[in-house]
Amino acid sequence: MAQAREAETDLAVRAAWLSYVGGYTQEQIAQRLGVSRVKVHRLSALAQDLGFVKVSIEHELASTVALENRLIELYGLTSCILVPTMDDAVNGQTGTLAALGAAGARFLSRYLDREPATTIGIGWGKTLSSIAHCLLRRPRPNNRFVSVLGSLTRHAAANPYDVIHQLTHKTGAEGFIMPVPFIADAVSDRTLLMGQKSVRKIVALAKQADLYMLGIGSCGPEASAFESGQVTRSELETLRAAGAIGDLLGRFFDQSGKVVGCEFNQRVLGLEPEALRGRQVTAIAGGRGKRAAIEGALKMGVITTLISDEATAEALIEPREGP
């Protein structure tokens, strides 16, 4: 009965048209088509399955949202925000960095609006700094910002102290920094420093933050951990030799998102990524050089929200390898 099947398809198209284009209810359609309401539902579903129903969103954002969604599903995120990739060919990612900062600041702002009495754990890096810079001045006296990493660095440009300082300055929130360097000279030194009561207090506070905002560091020669002098050239080379392609919270991990077992990682002061698992963790990072690092970080499974740029996101969903 090929005719019956065809008639079914025709009915499906009718039902789908009346439902999606005509805007009638399934009840009305059922009456008009002389079938049961449930059947109308099945017919529209059929029309969809057969690919007759085309829905599209006519807006430049549509592709962005689609991309965000791909990443969300691919890495089990709860949300993802992508900003347009700025064309800053020559000097790194100035434009994109600013866009990421703005997006991060908007994200943080919205969060603070909704959750007026929470503690936010803050990481490290140029991107975080950009966020602090972009944040609008608004009184948030009941929030607290706490550093999740050692704060004392040689250069002030993008150090945690500065980020926390700007955030508290702009919001009137309380700020807590971790009064130790980013990296200890020896593993034993780290143990000693982390054992200090003042540090333990901050760590305890940081561990129970309601939201974390972190950057993701890359592992190439342009890595800001290296550029800022936190990591020496030889350390970086050792890390890369061990398979490291990026860092989260100062811990370097490999392609698969596993923290590499190297000594360097044991000298870093601050929360470990694992301490954040299952919590609300927003990572902000973008730019061509960060692709591999971001991929690894996402594979760790700790990050729940990613803020990045479109070009990097495109690269992330393509299953090819690259620096």
Added chain:
Amino acid sequence: MAQAREAETDLAVRAAWLSYVGGYTQEQIAQRLGVSRVKVHRLSALAQDLGFVKVSIEHELASTVALENRLIELYGLTSCILVPTMDDAVNGQTGTLAALGAAGARFLSRYLDREPATTIGIGWGKTLSSIAHCLLRRPRPNNRFVSVLGSLTRHAAANPYDVIHQLTHKTGAEGFIMPVPFIADAVSDRTLLMGQKSVRKIVALAKQADLYMLGIGSCGPEASAFESGQVTRSELETLRAAGAIGDLLGRFFDQSGKVVGCEFNQRVLGLEPEALRGRQVTAIAGGRGKRAAIEGALKMGVITTLISDEATAEALIEPREGP
């Protein structure tokens, strides 16, 4: 705050994408976007209002359904079925007629399937005959077909008796014909004939039919009422002079769907169109020459379902005049 408005639009696009393309529930979208569920609903509605959401049905039937819907809304029908217009340039509407017959037969079949114990009032004409011809043989012993018009005509080709006969033959249903001519020689004759007990019984039965299936006659020289000899040339000319452009149940009406006050109409035997108002009335008619007649008939407001062809339907929704 132009930025806020823009952000609202962006949110709307996101919500719409996630809802229509992503297939997420408003609740999920609300969580992801950090807004209330109701707001998600409002945002998708906004995106629609702004015209960002495009839904289309990719199927040749889509345009047909759209056209059907136009007619339904334009004339307050409960349903409308359009068949492809056949390209039968030379000899009238053979192809289209067959298509109408098939569509009408399908319609009738479906009705009989759903309502196995009902009475169907049957009209007159080549189109009705085509329907009877197309109907598949299926036992429907509990239905009844009753003629709504005088049945005895000079030529048998498309007369009610033949239609009823074919229908009862194919379905095993009971058939009732109205044992009088289509038209009386004088108004007084009509009164006499309609007063006959046997006629009154059929009329009473016809009046309480659950569904009527009627043709619509045109008023040109190709009108089958004229061709078949039911109406003489001079009668036709008188009718046209009175503004008639078509007939329903043998009553000729003008452009606006008003039955013309002419004597001819008072000699016709059978149900009057007004007796059908508010009931389920299916009219089947198509072809270029029928456009004006169909338009007038629809304007009468008695017809609830129209079965026609696409080209005629196109012409019907265009507000121009023609033969």
Added chain:
DNA sequence: ACATGTGATGAACAAATTTTCAATGATATA
């Protein structure tokens, strides 16, 4: 300073939808 209007918001309610489930009927196979 105080009404008064306007627009946004979310809780509560109403409507529509999707899913589930048991019954039915058709079709194939022994």
Added chain:
DNA sequence: TATATCATTGAAAATTTGTTCATCACATGT
């Protein structure tokens, strides 16, 4: 022919969506 299997069906339940309404914040005019 009897029986197993599978697809269809509509009623009812569960979920999702859409609407209404009271409230609130803010602006504008008195």
